[in-house]
Amino acid sequence: MTETGPLAQQLMSIMSNRLLDPLEILLDDPVTDLRERCERAAEAWAARLHGPEANYAIASIVGALYPGDEAFDPPADWWRTPLGQVVLLRVGFPGREAVSYALAGAMLGVTRQGVHDLVTRDKLARHPDGGVTVTSIRERIQLRGHPR
Structure with a gap:
């Protein structure tokens, strides 16, 4: 497993739960191509989180995956x-x-x-x-x- 493995897996899990699974239900159709694109994106984002672009990547990911009008306050x-x-x-x-x-x-x-x-x-x-x-x-x- 790569250094980004667990991180990429977590990002993919969040995207799957919040984006892909609901789309499959709403479209009544597997979103296989989109799931594969998300897997590649999760690996790319995980690599960015470990690199010099980390702060920008964190802001982007937190804003996209944890949207809301409230202050960021995870459990x-x-x-x-x-x-x-x-x-x-x-x-x-x-x-x-x-x-x-x-x-x-x-x-x-x-x-x-x-x-x-x-x-x-x-x-x-x-x-x-x-x-x-x-x-x-x-x-x-x-x-x-x-x-x-």
Whole structure:
């Protein structure tokens, strides 16, 4: 499996669930050609997310796959997915400087108590308004040697 494998699989899964499956139902016809194009696009987008165009690719993907008038606010477990980890490493949490201890724990794959311990030991930075800074979470993940 390539470096982009899990990420491309997640992108394809999202496109399938939100675009292709509903089209197959509405058109009452398989969308095989479109599915193949989406698979190639998912690989290409995954490669962009690991390259120098990552920030632009993240903005494009988040805008297209998670549309809405509300601020981008995925569920906590999303941050442990391949796409969530790339977004976190490349841009942090768009529109937020800090997150709750619980969300920081989800991002890092540790408990809320684990985050509290990391803050106490100055391994994560407490935000003046509460919670943990997204920057310190990103730095912690990079220190653990997470693949970019």
